[in-house]
Amino acid sequence: MSEKDVREIVGEIKRKNLSYLEILQYIQEKYNYVPVDLLKKICKELEIPKSKIFGILTFYAQFSTQERGKYLIRVCDGTACHVKGGSKIINMLKKEFDLEDGKTTADKKFTLQIVACLGSCFMAPVCMVNSSYYGNMDENKFKKILKNLK
Numbered sequence: 001m002s003e004k005d006v007r008e009i010v011g012e013i014k015r016k017n018l019s020y021l022e023i024l025q026y027i028q029e030k031y032n033y034v035p036v037d038l039l040k041k042i043c044k045e046l047e048i049p050k051s052k053i054f055g056i057l058t059f060y061a062q063f064s065t066q067e068r069g070k071y072l073i074r075v076c077d078g079t080a081c082h083v084k085g086g087s088k089i090i091n092m093l094k095k096e097f098d099l100e101d102g103k104t105t106a107d108k109k110f111t112l113q114i115v116a117c118l119g120s121c122f123m124a125p126v127c128m129v130n131s132s133y134y135g136n137m138d139e140n141k142f143k144k145i146l147k148n149l150k
């Protein structure tokens with residue numbers, strides 16, 4: 001990120017008078033993750049105590065400091081989903097998209113997270129793309145969904 005980017009973001013934060021939490025949400029919305037170096041520069045510019053904002057950053061699971069793709073795919077491999085074919089979906093993601101847990105595609109379109117339970121076992125196997133849930137999935141249906149995303 002250039003100095004110009006930092007200045008623009010700082011200007012926007014001041015203009016909108018964002019809280020610490022909103023600053024993190026704003027950055028994550030813009031980059032799909034929170035770049036730590038950028039956040040340090042913003043803290044310096046705005047004279048925000050780093051410990052406060054980094055405390056919030058690490059507290060909320062919604063924030064990631066790892067670069068992520070435009071679409072965050074979560075596939076459940078908990079017991080209910082695993083038994084009903086979750087692992088076939090995971091295998092398809094590896095074969096078709098070269099995705100593994102924690103990995104982002106080269107084009108920065110997808111990031112995969114394999115999770116233990118998405119709290120929707122009744123519609124196992126379950127996947128998510130960003131905040132949307134897809135229940136009763138199978139590898140072919142999910143492949144189609146992903147291929148249709150721009």
Ligand code: FES
Nearest residue numbers: 076078081118121
């Ligand atoms: S085990 Fe998959 S949603 Fe609970």
